[in-house]
Amino acid sequence: MAVGNAEILNGLGKVKANIDSGIFTAIQVAAIEALKHADEVKEEANRIYAERRKVLVGGLNEAGWEVTAPLATFYLWAPVFGEYDSFSLAKAMLEKADIVVTPGNGFGESGEGYIRMAMTVGEEQLREAVARIKDTFFK
Numbered sequence: 001m002a003v004g005n006a007e008i009l010n011g012l013g014k015v016k017a018n019i020d021s022g023i024f025t026a027i028q029v030a031a032i033e034a035l036k037h038a039d040e041v042k043e044e045a046n047r048i049y050a051e052r053r054k055v056l057v058g059g060l061n062e063a064g065w066e067v068t069a070p071l072a073t074f075y076l077w078a079p080v081f082g083e084y085d086s087f088s089l090a091k092a093m094l095e096k097a098d099i100v101v102t103p104g105n106g107f108g109e110s111g112e113g114y115i116r117m118a119m120t121v122g123e124e125q126l127r128e129a130v131a132r133i134k135d136t137f138f139k
Contacts, residue, residue: 049074052119052126057131064138076103076117080138086112097132 002009022028034041055067056076057069067078080089086103093099093115104111119126 049119052123054082055123055126056117056119056130059127060133063130063134065133074118074119077114078117080113080115086115093133097129097136098134099129
């Protein structure tokens with residue numbers, strides 16, 4: 001409820017009718033359908049990411065980079081190796097192997113000593129990244 005100048009309240013009534021009258025019905029219907037199928041979607045997503053994790057973690061370990069498989073995320077935190085710190089390894093990955101990774105120090109002090117790799121790309125791209133890493137850093 002609002003009380004005040006009739007002209008100003010008339011403008012408020014026009015805006016209010018457009019911004020807080022509820023979520024667009026089509027979005028509500030889509031949300032209902034998504035919730036009805038949430039278990040199916042979750043199972044499929046889990047399967048996809050488990051396969052991607054196997055490709056990336058398995059490939060890097062086979063190449064000679066000892067990494068630990070994450071338990072519940074689509075990111076792999078890999079320890080730096082050699083004389084690299086997190087920033088210099090991320091830079092070398094980009095410049096030498098055309099691979100984008102995130103330096104761990106961007107996440108605070110405890111991230112130093114690691115880089116973060118995303119498993120949000122398909123298996124073929126992950127295989128290609130593993131091959132480039134192996135050829136560039138673990139010959």
